Amino acid sequence: MFTYKIENSYCAITGYKGEVPSELVVPETIEGATVCSITDNAFAGCTTLEKVTLPPTVQMIGHKAFKDCKNLKTINTKNVTHLRPDAFEGVVIA
Numbered sequence: 516m517f518t519y520k521i522e523n524s525y526c527a528i529t530g531y532k533g534e535v536p537s538e539l540v541v542p543e544t545i546e547g548a549t550v551c552s553i554t555d556n557a558f559a560g561c562t563t564l565e566k567v568t569l570p571p572t573v574q575m576i577g578h579k580a581f582k583d584c585k586n587l588k589t590i591n592t593k594n595v596t597h598l599r600p601d602a603f604e605g606v607v608i609a
Contacts, residue, residue: 517541521548529554535561537586543570553580555599562586569594576602 518530526548528541535558543550550570555577558564562583567590575597581587583605590608592598 517545519545519550520554521546524548525552526550527552527554528557530557531561535563537563537565538568539564539566540568541570541573543572551575553577555579556582558584560584565589567591578602579604581606 516532517528518532520527520529526545528550541550549572551572552575553573557577557580559579559582562585564584565586565588567587569591571594574595576592576595576599578599578601580602582601585606587606588608
């Protein structure tokens, strides 16, 4: 289950509660709020994570959001307009 913050009808994913699966599909909306960002350190150290599917509404990925997700192989970032340079620190995506 995702953890998140909602403010002014926008939602920021802050992490995941429980065991992180190998594949995450981030929804476009949560509680009617548009998911627009992945916050700093949201999934840092989630070594089980292999694939992340982002909706077109996600435009920002924060600092070290996926730091040391060593098994991450696939993530779609084509709609992301604000990608922090250290968002994928310690990750090699081929």
